[in-house]
Amino acid sequence: MKFLFGLSFLVFAVNLCFGQDQPLAYDERGKLIHYEVVEMNGITKAQLDARAEKFFKKSAKMLKLKSAAGDSLMQAAGKIVITKTALVLSHPSGEVQYNFYAEAKDAKYRFWLTDYEFIPYQRDRYGNFVPSTVIGVPLERKPGKLNAGEWEAYLKYATSQSRVIAGQFKDAMNAKQEQAPKTKSPETISTKKW
Amino acid sequence: MKLKSLLTLATLSIASATYAQEASPLQLSGSVDTYFKYDFAKQPNIKTYFANEQNSVSIGMIDLALKKTTGKASFVGELSFGPRGQAQSIVPSADGESFHIQNLYVNYAFTDKFSMAAGYMGTFVGYEVISPAANFNYSTSYLFGAGPFQNAGIKGTYAFSDKVSLMVGLFNDWNAYQDLNGVSSVGGQLMVAPVEGWTAYINVLNGFHSGGGYGSGTIVDLTTAYQITEKFKLGLNAADYSASDDAGGYTGAALYPQYAFTPSVALGLRGEYFNIKGAAGAADAAVTSVTLSGNLKAGGLTFIPEVRFDNDKDLSQSFMKSSGAFTKSASQFSLAAVYAF
Numbered sequence: 001m002k003f004l005f006g007l008s009f010l011v012f013a014v015n016l017c018f019g020q021d022q023p024l025a026y027d028e029r030g031k032l033i034h035y036e037v038v039e040m041n042g043i044t045k046a047q048l049d050a051r052a053e054k055f056f057k058k059s060a061k062m063l064k065l066k067s068a069a070g071d072s073l074m075q076a077a078g079k080i081v082i083t084k085t086a087l088v089l090s091h092p093s094g095e096v097q098y099n100f101y102a103e104a105k106d107a108k109y110r111f112w113l114t115d116y117e118f119i120p121y122q123r124d125r126y127g128n129f130v131p132s133t134v135i136g137v138p139l140e141r142k143p144g145k146l147n148a149g150e151w152e153a154y155l156k157y158a159t160s161q162s163r164v165i166a167g168q169f170k171d172a173m174n175a176k177q178e179q180a181p182k183t184k185s186p187e188t189i190s191t192k193k194w
Numbered sequence: 195m196k197l198k199s200l201l202t203l204a205t206l207s208i209a210s211a212t213y214a215q216e217a218s219p220l221q222l223s224g225s226v227d228t229y230f231k232y233d234f235a236k237q238p239n240i241k242t243y244f245a246n247e248q249n250s251v252s253i254g255m256i257d258l259a260l261k262k263t264t265g266k267a268s269f270v271g272e273l274s275f276g277p278r279g280q281a282q283s284i285v286p287s288a289d290g291e292s293f294h295i296q297n298l299y300v301n302y303a304f305t306d307k308f309s310m311a312a313g314y315m316g317t318f319v320g321y322e323v324i325s326p327a328a329n330f331n332y333s334t335s336y337l338f339g340a341g342p343f344q345n346a347g348i349k350g351t352y353a354f355s356d357k358v359s360l361m362v363g364l365f366n367d368w369n370a371y372q373d374l375n376g377v378s379s380v381g382g383q384l385m386v387a388p389v390e391g392w393t394a395y396i397n398v399l400n401g402f403h404s405g406g407g408y409g410s411g412t413i414v415d416l417t418t419a420y421q422i423t424e425k426f427k428l429g430l431n432a433a434d435y436s437a438s439d440d441a442g443g444y445t446g447a448a449l450y451p452q453y454a455f456t457p458s459v460a461l462g463l464r465g466e467y468f469n470i471k472g473a474a475g476a477a478d479a480a481v482t483s484v485t486l487s488g489n490l491k492a493g494g495l496t497f498i499p500e501v502r503f504d505n506d507k508d509l510s511q512s513f514m515k516s517s518g519a520f521t522k523s524a525s526q527f528s529l530a531a532v533y534a535f
Contacts, residue, residue: 084535089220089221089222090221090222091221091222091223091261092221120457122327122328123223123259123325123327123328123534124316124328125316125317125318125323125325125328126270126297126299126311126315126316127223127259127261127270127272127296127297127316128261128270129221129223133391133421133427134390134391134421135391135421135423135424137424137457143456143457143458144456144458147457147458147491147492147493149493150493
């Protein structure tokens with residue numbers, strides 16, 4: 001019985017711990033940033049650039065490439081949609097726009113997400129949630145006391161999603177390829193032999 | 195007893211893990227609103243829609259909307275309960291009132307550029323809407339009150355690019371679930387976004403009733419808003435409605451400058467000129483209105499203090515002084531609280 005209580009507690013605790021991320025850092029401009037430098041021994045710059053281009057092509061819906069092909073510094077724009085939950089139902093309440101930069105050298109590459117800006121959503125006349133403005137508020141800007149709690153939640157979510165996006169980019173740069181699952185043919189009964 | 199405890203614990207653990215993995219596409223949203231309005235002449239003078247009850251802590255409506263998207267198909271169902279969502283916005287039906295549908299439609303996106311929707315939808319005409327969560331000012335304009343609120347019908351929208359799209363549709367009579375003289379209104383909307391932050395809609399709706407009347411005629415409407423800077427936004431609504439058989443109509447324009455001091459505090463002005471066209475050669479009558487509203491936001495709550503001054507030079511609105519004598523001007527103060535979730 002004690003073991004079962006402990007196990008259940010662990011399940012809840014794991015859920016809680018998973019939600020606690022390291023906060024985003026600040027760069028020399030005073031802007032929030034998720035920054036990583038990754039060593040890739042034995043991989044050339046050309047190979048890394050090619051992997052990065054492949055990632056941006058595959059992620060075209062998530063990240064819109066702004067730099068031209070062949071540029072040494074790749075730049076893309078993305079957005080993280082924030083959802084608000086009421087009971088078990090949710091709807092989008094805003095988005096955090098960001099810029100994604102990537103650059104490679106022989107045997108290493110770096111990337112960073114920065115320029116986070118929050119744009120609130122509003123429900124339109126047709127019941128759809130759409131951006132209420134086109135000019136976002138930088139996430140670095142501290143809101144007044146009235147909205148401090150919500151702002152903190154946006155920051156935390158942007159942080160956690162930045163890690164997810166960073167993970168996807170690093171997987172692509174590692175050229176990890178998913179193996180197609182082996183399809184198992186269904187069992188059939190032979191009516192010929194009996 | 196031991197087995198019961200075991201099963202309870204297992205269920206709780208599984209429920210927790212499952213909830214963390216599922217992402218439901220069904221969306222629930224809505225709003226509630228309440229207000230206090232005081233006319234300085236102690237008369238219910240300004241008769242534009244909503245915020246009409248004098249010197250009373252009154253209610254607007256509870257609005258509930260469901261939306262779900264599965265692949266290319268989606269639906270929206272939106273109901274409202276309360277004065278703002280019922281008698282004040284929809285003509286009562288023969289069966290009496292219980293609740294009202296604000297939106298009930300299905301949408302199918304055939305491609306990234308082309309989609310169609312059919313059902314009962316919020317009107318595409320005009321700047322202001324019924325939902326208080328989507329308007330900056332709490333009281334509404336004369337243009338809003340005179341135009342359609344909802345259009346049932348079928349429409350197709352084609353997005354040529356992010357900057358241009360065109361909608362064309364066939365609609366029932368204005369604000370009616372059922373068209374008693376056959377689907378006969380044709381409408382269209384051209385959207386252009388010349389520069390980032392500026393969107394303009396040119397709307398046309400032509401309706402027909404065999405006996406004439408409300409919605410029988412042609413309305414041409416311009417609705418546009420430009421987020422000029424991070425803090426300053428300018429909106430404009432201009433419309434012309436000509437009722438068929440020389441039955442009058444209206445022309446009007448309203449300007450909406452808004453300034454956001456912070457993301458939580460904004461001030462907005464609405465300046466409106468509204469001209470009622472005289473029917474069968476009768477004289478026109480014009481009204482002007484200036485409304486100053488604040489928006490103070492805390493999470494989902496928006497507090498809207500508002501003051502409004504109307505001038506009715508042609509005495510078409512029956513404004514009265516506290517003594518009961520007719521007058522050309524009216525003014526009111528209101529406080530509204532809108533919670534959107």
